[in-house]
Amino acid sequence: MAAATDQATREIPYIAAITEGVRQSLHEFPESFVIGEDVAVAGSVFGIYKGLLDEFGEKRIVDTPISEAGIMGLGVGAAATGLRPIVDIMFMDFIGECMDEVSNQMAKMRFMFGGKAKLPVTVIMLGGAGMSMAAQHSQSLEAWLCHLPGLKVMMPATPYDAKGAIIAAVREENPIFVILNKISLGITGPVPEEPYAIPIGEAIVRREGSDLSVVAIGRMVHEALTAAEELAGDGISLEVIDPRTVQPFDTATVVTSVKKTHRAMIVHEAVRFAGIGGEIAAQIQEEAFDYLDAPVARLGAPFSPVPYSPPLEQAYMPDAKRIAATAREILGR
Amino acid sequence: MADAPSNEVLHDMHERMVRIRIFEEEAGKLMENGKVPGALHLYVGQEAVAAGIMVHLTDADQITSTHRGHGHVVAKGGQFKEMYAELYGRAAGYNKGMGGSMHISNLDIGILGANGIVCGGPPIAVGAAFSNKYRETDQVAVPFFGDGASNEGAFHEAANMAALYKLPCVFVCENNGFGEYTSQKRHQAIRDVADRAAGYGMPGVIVDGMDVIAVYEAAGEAIDRARRGEGPTLLECKTYRFYDHVGVRGMGIDYRSDEEVEEWKRRDPIKLLEDRMAEQDVLSSDAAAAIHERVRKEALEAIEWADASPYPEVETLLNDVYYDGE
Numbered sequence: 001m002a003a004a005t006d007q008a009t010r011e012i013p014y015i016a017a018i019t020e021g022v023r024q025s026l027h028e029f030p031e032s033f034v035i036g037e038d039v040a041v042a043g044s045v046f047g048i049y050k051g052l053l054d055e056f057g058e059k060r061i062v063d064t065p066i067s068e069a070g071i072m073g074l075g076v077g078a079a080a081t082g083l084r085p086i087v088d089i090m091f092m093d094f095i096g097e098c099m100d101e102v103s104n105q106m107a108k109m110r111f112m113f114g115g116k117a118k119l120p121v122t123v124i125m126l127g128g129a130g131m132s133m134a135a136q137h138s139q140s141l142e143a144w145l146c147h148l149p150g151l152k153v154m155m156p157a158t159p160y161d162a163k164g165a166i167i168a169a170v171r172e173e174n175p176i177f178v179i180l181n182k183i184s185l186g187i188t189g190p191v192p193e194e195p196y197a198i199p200i201g202e203a204i205v206r207r208e209g210s211d212l213s214v215v216a217i218g219r220m221v222h223e224a225l226t227a228a229e230e231l232a233g234d235g236i237s238l239e240v241i242d243p244r245t246v247q248p249f250d251t252a253t254v255v256t257s258v259k260k261t262h263r264a265m266i267v268h269e270a271v272r273f274a275g276i277g278g279e280i281a282a283q284i285q286e287e288a289f290d291y292l293d294a295p296v297a298r299l300g301a302p303f304s305p306v307p308y309s310p311p312l313e314q315a316y317m318p319d320a321k322r323i324a325a326t327a328r329e330i331l332g333r
Numbered sequence: 334m335a336d337a338p339s340n341e342v343l344h345d346m347h348e349r350m351v352r353i354r355i356f357e358e359e360a361g362k363l364m365e366n367g368k369v370p371g372a373l374h375l376y377v378g379q380e381a382v383a384a385g386i387m388v389h390l391t392d393a394d395q396i397t398s399t400h401r402g403h404g405h406v407v408a409k410g411g412q413f414k415e416m417y418a419e420l421y422g423r424a425a426g427y428n429k430g431m432g433g434s435m436h437i438s439n440l441d442i443g444i445l446g447a448n449g450i451v452c453g454g455p456p457i458a459v460g461a462a463f464s465n466k467y468r469e470t471d472q473v474a475v476p477f478f479g480d481g482a483s484n485e486g487a488f489h490e491a492a493n494m495a496a497l498y499k500l501p502c503v504f505v506c507e508n509n510g511f512g513e514y515t516s517q518k519r520h521q522a523i524r525d526v527a528d529r530a531a532g533y534g535m536p537g538v539i540v541d542g543m544d545v546i547a548v549y550e551a552a553g554e555a556i557d558r559a560r561r562g563e564g565p566t567l568l569e570c571k572t573y574r575f576y577d578h579v580g581v582r583g584m585g586i587d588y589r590s591d592e593e594v595e596e597w598k599r600r601d602p603i604k605l606l607e608d609r610m611a612e613q614d615v616l617s618s619d620a621a622a623a624i625h626e627r628v629r630k631e632a633l634e635a636i637e638w639a640d641a642s643p644y645p646e647v648e649t650l651l652n653d654v655y656y657d658g659e
Contacts (some may be wrong), residue, residue, distance in 0.1 A: 070490030073456020
């Protein structure tokens with residue numbers, strides 16, 4: 001568990017925190033560069049690299065053809081030969097185009113080479129629904145990546161963590177994915193100006209509580225906090241845990257919380273079936289079975305692609321209302 | 334036209350080819366006698382390609398290899414002991430027994446892996462070439478791949494990016510006429526993979542891959558061009574695998590005729606070179622035989638050494654999944 005972000009005063013949006021994390025990483029490591037589709041001249045379709053081309057030039061902010069396999073493979077080869085690439089894959093849905101480079105090359109090279117290769121490569125991608133981008137631009141596919149030994153995966157929910165995760169990732173010596181959330185780009189929060197990293201593999205307790213531990217992944221952290229606030233009015237106390245890193249997973253912080261509250265709920269935007277909520281639930285029952293007063297609950301998307309139509313998409317994503325309702329159900333009040 | 338090889342280079346290439354041939358002959362025996370686990374894809378027949386390219390490269394230059402990768406590793410300076418130990422799955426292997434035949438590699442001499450995925454290597458080699466240019470070195474990256482791999486989307490992406498960024502990269506297509514068991518005429522409408530180079534805006538060069546001198550000359554030009562910063566070349570070497578897709582006799586699948594194999598064997602690249610060197614009084618047949626004998630002895634000793642070396646401890650399994658500061 002890490003300390004809260006009390007030293008920060010300046011408030012900036014998530015999007016600006018991303019840019020600042022990348023900019024400061026590029027200053028820290030001359031061997032770092034950003035490569036991806038529309039990252040340079042366009043500054044990314046999400047605007048997350050705006051201004052970096054002017055600041056760092058074409059050598060270090062590199063536009064590519066629309067060639068995810070080529071881009072990801074380039075990242076692997078460059079990392080294995082002394083560079084520290086920041087690979088941008090825009091929408092995380094596009095990872096299907098380069099899954100061989102991710103799963104068979106990047107994740108396994110160090111192991112297969114008997115430990116000789118070091119791959120300090122950061123992959124930045126945006127996931128999540130909520131913008132009517134439909135089924136191929138809205139997914140939460142973190143479970144695919146978490147299932148691959150050799151990779152690390154972060155899902156920062158706040159501006160503070162977005163910047164800290166990017167800096168941590170670029171400093172990391174293993175392949176690491178930073179999955180950002182596209183509808184969170186405008187949310188603001190305190191972000192210190194100086195460079196800092198958040199610890200990889202450490203969860204944070206966003207809100208302390210005594211009745212139910214809610215493990216919320218990525219953007220669901222904000223929904224869980226809203227639900228907790230609402231339920232507090234009725235005397236129901238939720239403890240909200242933000243894992244921040246989903247691979248490796250901080251089981252200890254979750255288990256400590258469950259031993260206190262005796263109940264647990266996991267919330268993620270990914271489809272529920274075979275989502276990482278299942279893994280977390282299994283770990284809770286392995287390590288805290290005797291402490292549980294209720295089955296571990298899981299909230300996730302239904303087993304369907306993300307729909308386009310706004311009311312359907314809203315119904316598709318877990319939200320504060322469903323979290324609150326599920327909490328009441330678990331607690332019987 | 335590039336310079337003809339000096340006598341010294343001829344001897345060097347001959348040595349590399351003989352080392353590949355004998356390494357593979359012995360490896361084939363180990364596999365077919367059940368002495369080593371896994372599947373070996375052997376390089377016999379294609380030696381002129383690896384030797385003719387690798388003689389131009391230093392340890393700092395990078396290659397990516399294929400599932401048929403032993404020949405590339407031997408030609409780039411891989412040592413028999415560590416290679417056989419890897420085939421045996423032993424801790425002393427180049428990959429500590431974690432990779433085996435299809436992933437045999439040695440980063441210290443610029444080998445970014447043999448690769449079990451067809452066309453797994455070229456995008457990685459392009460990354461190495463990007464790194465070379467970024468770091469402003471004169472290193473060159475050479476992805477080896479086959480006619481089969483040239484049909485993968487990853488090849489297209491890698492080639493396009495290498496040409497776009499003018500990277501120091503030489504794409505070496507070993508066209509051995511087969512993608513696994515499917516002949517070239519059944520897997521692509523073109524006969525010359527080099528034709529595809531025009532589509533990327535890079536030179537495409539076709540060379541007789543059984544003639545190491547021809548490979549040497551064409552490779553020299555392409556590699557020099559890459560080192561000068563003038564961008565990539567697609568070098569297609571027409572060659573043939575004398576053994577089966579897997580192993581020596583393979584799986585007994587009837588996909589090519591004995592006549593075809595025999596016809597190619599008449600142009601055995603080692604014999605072609607030895608005849609040429611004999612004609613030029615550079616290497617007598619006795620001297621050639623002595624080289625074969627010396628290398629055979631080294632291979633057999635390396636096999637004995639590898640077979641006597643220990644397996645990795647089970648406790649080491651998780652050691653290298655992640656880098657943790659060592």
